[in-house]
Structures are given as C-alpha cells and as structure tokens.
Amino acid sequence: MPELPEVERARALIAARALGREIAGADDRDTYVCRPHAPGEIDGALAGARLVSACRRGKSMWCETDAGPVLGLHLGMAGRIAVDGASEGDPAPVPAGGNPAWERFALEFADGGRLVLIDKRRLGRALLDPDLSGLGPDALDITREQFRARVGRGDAPLKARIMDQAVLAGVGNLLADEALWQAGLPPLRPAGELGDEELDRLRRAVRAAIRRAIRRGGVHTGTIVPHRHRDAACPRCGAPMVKATVGGRTTWWCAAEQGRPAAS
DNA sequence: ACCTATGTTGATAC
DNA sequence: GGTATCAACATAGG
Numbered sequence: 292m293p294e295l296p297e298v299e300r301a302r303a304l305i306a307a308r309a310l311g312r313e314i315a316g317a318d319d320r321d322t323y324v325c326r327p328h329a330p331g332e333i334d335g336a337l338a339g340a341r342l343v344s345a346c347r348r349g350k351s352m353w354c355e356t357d358a359g360p361v362l363g364l365h366l367g368m369a370g371r372i373a374v375d376g377a378s379e380g381d382p383a384p385v386p387a388g389g390n391p392a393w394e395r396f397a398l399e400f401a402d403g404g405r406l407v408l409i410d411k412r413r414l415g416r417a418l419l420d421p422d423l424s425g426l427g428p429d430a431l432d433i434t435r436e437q438f439r440a441r442v443g444r445g446d447a448p449l450k451a452r453i454m455d456q457a458v459l460a461g462v463g464n465l466l467a468d469e470a471l472w473q474a475g476l477p478p479l480r481p482a483g484e485l486g487d488e489e490l491d492r493l494r495r496a497v498r499a500a501i502r503r504a505i506r507r508g509g510v511h512t513g514t515i516v517p518h519r520h521r522d523a524a525c526p527r528c529g530a531p532m533v534k535a536t537v538g539g540r541t542t543w544w545c546a547a548e549q550g551r552p553a554a555s
Numbered sequence: 556a557c558c559t560a561t562g563t564t565g566a567t568a569c
Numbered sequence: 570g571g572t573a574t575c576a577a578c579a580t581a582g583g
Contacts, residue, residue: 292562323578350563368563369579393579412579414563447572456564463562510562539574541560 292511293366295430295461296504298350301364301372305354305406306345308374313401314340314356324395324410325417336360336419337398348429349460353421362398363421367414370395375404430461430497438494443485450478451538453497462497464540466504469513470496472525477550478537519543 293301319325319333340358347353352364364372371378389409396408396417408417428437441458442449450471453462462470471478474496476489485493504510514526523532523543530547 294562297562365563367578368561370563410578412561412563412577414578416564445571451572454563465562538572540562 292509293350293368293370294463294466294504294510295350295501296466297371297509298347298352298366298461299505300508301366302345302347302352304372304374304377305342305352308377309354309398309400309406310342310345312341312404314338314342315399315401318394318397318399319417321395321413323413324408324415328418333362333396333417333419337362342398348423348426349456350463351421351423351426351460353423360419361421363416363418363423364408365416365421366408367410367412367416369412370408370410370415373407373409378409425457426460427456427458428460430459431501433459433494435491435494439487439490442482442493443487443490444483446481446483448479448537449476449482449485449493450540450542452482453493454538454540459497461501463510464542465510465513465516465519466497466500467540468519468543469500469504469510469515471549472515472544473500475548478542478544479535480550515543 314337316338317334319328320330322330325333337356340356342354343357344355354362356362393409393411394407395410395413395415398406408415427441442452445452450467453459454467470493474493476493500513504512518526518532525532525545525548528547530545532543533546534541534543
C-alpha cells in the first residue's frame with residue numbers, strides 16, 4: 292500500500308517512538324530485503340548506536356545514527372513499520388498476529404523493544420547509506436515553478452510522468468488516479484501538452500490528495516478508489532469509469548470529465 | 556487448479 | 570535521453 296502518505300506515517304511513528312534508544316543489534320538475515328549487504332553487516336554497523344532522526348523524501352525513508360551510518364528503509368509494495376508492536380501507515384493495523392515470517396528486518400533495542408519491517412512480499416528494503424540522488428523533489432515540497440518545469444514536458448502520458456520518482460517523489464498508482472480525477476485531467480494526455488493553469492491545478496490536486504490521505508490514514512481513503520472497478524460510475528457526474536494500462540499500471544478515470552478515451 | 560491482479564522499482568531494449 | 574516492457578517477490582481472489 293505504501294505511497295507517500297503511508298511512508299510519512301511510518302516516518303512519524305519512528306520519530307515518535309524509536310529515536311534515542313540504544314540499538315542492541317539488527318536482524319538482517321534476509322539478504323534479499325537487505326541487499327546488497329551480507330548477513331551481519333547492518334548489525335555490525337548499528338549495534339551500540341542510536342537513531343537520531345527519521346527523514347523521508349517521496350517513498351524513501353532514512354534514519355541518521357550517532358555512529359555515522361545511515362539506515363535506509365523502503366516499504367516497497369506491501370511493507371509497513373511497527374515499533375514495539377504498534378503499526379502505522381497501513382489500513383489494517385497488523386492484527387496481533389501477522390505472520391511472523393513476514394518480519395523481514397528488525398532493529399532490536401537494548402530495552403527489549405523492536406522496530407520491524409513487516410513485508411509480505413519482500414519488495415521492501417533495509418540498507419545502509421542509501422543512494423537517494425535519483426529522486427526528484429518531494430511531492431509535498433515541490434514549488435509551483437518546479438512542478439511546471441519538471442512535470443510539464445515530454446511525450447509520456449501525464450500519469451506516467453507524475454509517477455516517475457525522478458520527476459516528482461512520492462506519487463504512486465492510486466494517488467495518481469485520485470489527483471488526476473480531482474483535477475479533471477486525462478491520464479493519457481502527453482505531459483508536454485499541459486498549460487501552466489492545468490499544471491498548477493494538478494499540483495494542487497496532488498498535494499491535497501496527499502495531505503488528505505495522511506490525515507485519513509492512507510491512499511486507499513481516496514474518493515475514487517472505491518470506483519476503480521468494472522461498471523463503476525464517476526461519483527461526481529455519474530458517467531462510466533473506464534480502464535486502461537498507463538505507464539504500466541492499471542488506470543481508472545471518468546470517461547466524461549477526463550476526456551480522451553482509452554488508446555486502442 | 557489455474558490464471559490474474561496487486562499500493563514499487565530496477566534492469567533491460569528500442 | 571526518453572519511453573516502454575518485463576521481472577523481482579508472495580499472496581489473494583475469481
């Protein structure tokens with residue numbers, strides 16, 4: 292589920308509950324999730340240290356430590372963070388019993404508590420000193436000028452453009468559908484065709500959708516999310532919702548308000 | 556049972 | 570360089 296809002300809630304959870312606690316060790320035995328590290332490398336780098344900050348850009352998180360190394364965390368497609376058993380940033384709070392096999396990485400604190408990366412699919416990541424140089428500006432911080440210049444160019448479909456993390460960091464599949472629907476813009480329209488007024492409207496919609504999702508608990512709380520299925524109607528005008536693959540992802544939009552029919 | 560779908564991202568190919 | 574496609578993972582649902 293994790294798009295920017297879920298990641299922000301996870302970051303806030305870490306900031307509130309994990310900073311300053313002595314790390315006794317790390318369980319980094321899952322070498323797929325902790326790649327490119329060998330088992331024991333993260334543990335060796337962090338044992339005895341304390342997290343001093345919890346930061347985020349787009350969907351990437353990282354924690355600085357008083358020992359030097361930075362711990363990078365990414366939730367991938369199904370990851371969530373829990374600290375001492377309390378989870379944030381996901382619709383269904385891990386009911387007491389999420390499968391223990393889904394705990395892919397953990398920081399064990401000297402006080403007995405733990406910070407855990409829970410991830411059914413193992414597409415999340417935990418690693419040292421992550422490279423974040425390829426990320427564009429965070430979707431909540433991007434200025435109007437930056438947004439116009441970075442999003443309003445290229446031949447790629449508008450939706451693919453706003454989901455490109457190098458252009459703008461944080462927007463995923465559901466947020467993209469939500470923001471485009473709120474702004475009344477066609478997902479398939481080439482990004483470079485947009486005018487400044489449309490780009491400003493889209494930026495407002497992206498930021499509003501993100502802030503609302505953070506408040507309400509996740510991207511699944513979006514207005515069109517329940518209407519992303521066959522035979523659904525646009526909750527604003529009643530026209531049929533239509534579907535196509537855009538930028539490699541399933542995309543739903545209002546046939547009337549968001550113009551441009553599905554290509555082929 | 557078999558096939559498809561799933562909130563991400565990276566590596567590849569044109 | 571920009572854009573598109575596929576694969577990585579593991580589960581859930583028709």
